[in-house]
Amino acid sequence: MFSIGELSKQAKVKIPTIRYYESIGLLAPAERTEGNQRRYTAEGLERLGFIKHARELGFSVESISSLIELQEHPDRSCYEATELAETQLRAVRAKIRQLRSLEQELARISTGCSGDDVSENCYVLSALANHNLCNKDH
Amino acid sequence: MFSIGELSKQAKVKIPTIRYYESIGLLAPAERTEGNQRRYTAEGLERLGFIKHARELGFSVESISSLIELQEHPDRSCYEATELAETQLRAVRAKIRQLRSLEQELARISTGCSGDDVSENCYVLSALANHNLCNKDH
DNA sequence: TATAATATCTCTAGCGACTAGAGGTTCAAG
DNA sequence: CTTGAACCTCTAGTCGCTAGAGATATTATA
Numbered sequence: 001m002f003s004i005g006e007l008s009k010q011a012k013v014k015i016p017t018i019r020y021y022e023s024i025g026l027l028a029p030a031e032r033t034e035g036n037q038r039r040y041t042a043e044g045l046e047r048l049g050f051i052k053h054a055r056e057l058g059f060s061v062e063s064i065s066s067l068i069e070l071q072e073h074p075d076r077s078c079y080e081a082t083e084l085a086e087t088q089l090r091a092v093r094a095k096i097r098q099l100r101s102l103e104q105e106l107a108r109i110s111t112g113c114s115g116d117d118v119s120e121n122c123y124v125l126s127a128l129a130n131h132n133l134c135n136k137d138h
Numbered sequence: 139m140f141s142i143g144e145l146s147k148q149a150k151v152k153i154p155t156i157r158y159y160e161s162i163g164l165l166a167p168a169e170r171t172e173g174n175q176r177r178y179t180a181e182g183l184e185r186l187g188f189i190k191h192a193r194e195l196g197f198s199v200e201s202i203s204s205l206i207e208l209q210e211h212p213d214r215s216c217y218e219a220t221e222l223a224e225t226q227l228r229a230v231r232a233k234i235r236q237l238r239s240l241e242q243e244l245a246r247i248s249t250g251c252s253g254d255d256v257s258e259n260c261y262v263l264s265a266l267a268n269h270n271l272c273n274k275d276h
Numbered sequence: 277t278a279t280a281a282t283a284t285c286t287c288t289a290g291c292g293a294c295t296a297g298a299g300g301t302t303c304a305a306g
Numbered sequence: 307c308t309t310g311a312a313c314c315t316c317t318a319g320t321c322g323c324t325a326g327a328g329a330t331a332t333t334a335t336a
Contacts, residue, residue, distance in 0.1 A: 003303090005312060015313090016295060024293090035302045037313055050267045057240050057266075061293070071263055078260035085248035085262045092244060096237045102195050103230050110223035122216035124223045125209055128195075129188045141332090143283065153284085154324060162322090173331045175284055199322070 001039045004030075011048045018048065026051060026061060026068070059088055139177045142168075149186040156186065164189060164199060164206070197226055 008015045021027040030038035109127045159165040168176035247265045
């Protein structure tokens with residue numbers, strides 16, 4: 001039985017975030033002391049670790065709710081959990097593709113004019129103003 | 139002189155977003171008709187295009203404000219604008235690195251157990267629960 | 277010119293996922 | 307038993323929009 005501060009330290013999740021997770025139903029309501037303070041067990045730490053890990057992998061809170069529900073119904077869970085993970089993977093890959101094209105354009109833009117050469121036409125600014133100077137259609 | 143709807147169509151930026159940009163000072167207040175409706179010129183379209191493009195490149199609204207200010211002071215602008223672009227580039231590259239490691243882990247997780255094999259232990263769920271099953275330390 | 281349809285106006289509230297702060301209570305160490 | 311750190315709830319703020327209500331303006335047609 002440890003306090004929310006201890007849990008926060010162990011799980012590396014901020015205290016207000018823990019309370020927030022409880023408030024939206026992602027964490028079950030914690031047990032309380034006489035004086036109304038939250039007390040947790042190893043189980044709570046595990047659950048919070050799960051949530052943290054999933055968040056770091058980019059799952060939305062909603063998806064995590066689904067995953068937690070799946071944990072409670074082990075029959076169909078594997079198929080659906082794998083599907084959720086694959087959806088997440090597709091989203092991550094799409095995001096990477098998008099960022100790569102941004103990277104290219106930004107790299108091109110920022111090497112376009114050197115900082116030393118203080119000319120009247122800054123290539124960065126004109127590249128931003130004028131989409132024609134850009135390869136991609138985002 | 140065209141309406142906000144026309145501007146929206148031309149710039150491919152939604153009407154509420156245009157009003158929002160005006161409200162936070164990113165766009166100068168538009169001229170108005172007798173009946174209080176906004177009217178724009180080609181200049182407004184250009185500015186909005188600049189903003190849109192910069193947003194698509196991931197610049198924050200705050201950075202865009204800076205860029206717009208720089209446009210008005212062409213003397214030091216090139217150096218500072220290039221710096222902003224480079225900062226943005228670094229952020230994009232960091233984000234890509236992070237997403238790549240997520241991609242790897244998600245790929246590993248979601249191929250770990252096939253959906254058909256409905257076992258009691260779903261690898262997706264245990265991988266999420268147990269950070270030790272993961273290569274990275276995020 | 278009258279009317280109807282469409283477009284616009286302002287204002288408020290909501291989204292996701294937290295974060296920060298005020299003002300008050302409880303716990304644990306000395 | 308006192309003190310100070312940790313905890314409590316509640317409200318409001320963050321960012322970058324988006325949605326809706328209810329009122330007014332413009333434009334096209336009859």
